[in-house]
Amino acid sequence: MIITIGGLAGTGTTTTAELLSEKLDIPFVSSGSIFRAMAEEKGMSVLEFSEFAESNDNIDKEIDKRQAELAKSSENLILEGRLSAYFVEADLKLWLMAPLDVRAQRISQRESKSVDVAKEEIKIREESEALRYLDIHNIDISNLDIYDLMINTDSFDPESITKIILTTLKVI
Template sequence: MVTADNSPTGIDSTLFITVSGPPGCGATTLCERLSEEMNCPVVSGGDIFRDLAEDRDMSLNQLTAKADESDEIDRALDQRLQQIAEKWGMANKPFILESRLAGWLAGERADLRIWLDAPEDVRLERIADRGETEAEMRVREVSEAGRYRSYYEIDIDDREFDDLQINTARWSKNAVFTLVRTAIEEYEPELDEGSFSIPSVDP
């Protein structure tokens, strides 16, 4: 759809899209814009983590500490995300799932897997207002990578399965959205010969 001033608005699509990336990559910004333009729900791992904390009557810091003690919290989070992916994968409606493991957890149900990243110094500047230090961010990333490898034999740095990888520091927020929008609108399932098989993940 194009408005009178020739600027496009809305995205007509039924794609199930996953968005992943490290802290400060711009995933939240992109997902919010996509959700608005596609008129569809977006669920993030952060949302589910907050739900888990509420279910257990714990603060986010308390739940984070518990997650470091055992695999219970991580697996509960991943199970919920996988259940959501299964539900929306059968709905034939547009949907966005955002988490570090979204592309893996959605498996073959996802139509388009997007990985966002940016240089570390850029990401640090972006998350400065969250109160997370450089050391904390690095520890978290290393810790998560180790847990994913231990739980699921997943190498989080393996980008083979991602359909679109974007360094969000090289373009404006609007330009990043435009790149993704183009990929969505130009996608034709009947011409798709490039999808990689995703190993199953069992949280």
């Protein structure tokens, strides 16, 4: 079974992927961790690397390529990333969402920064990513038609989100 989990920063995609991976006993791969590792390799913050990636299409293409190759060579895998659903043939394509204030609060706690700083960085990063996705792949990230299931992660705790997904999988 191949599952993709997408969502904007702070929606809980990694937490959901980790829990789902444990419950289903299948591995997961995170594009965010790949992106953060690539930023660290370049000695940049995620924000700096995101801006750098605006003028370097190969960064996004490399992340997408790695995930697609992993999915093709795997029988069971969870792929977590904003664009994973566009490049992977999946049995279930999920999109997680949450209000900006909630996402900023989560990121501020995770990254030890103020909510205001987190909110501003989210806005800058999302504008940058939206432009890149449109330019590089002709993908409008705000169009959610590709997804099978969308969940507001502000409405449910991580365990409940996992239960919703597992219930959905029993129906498929």
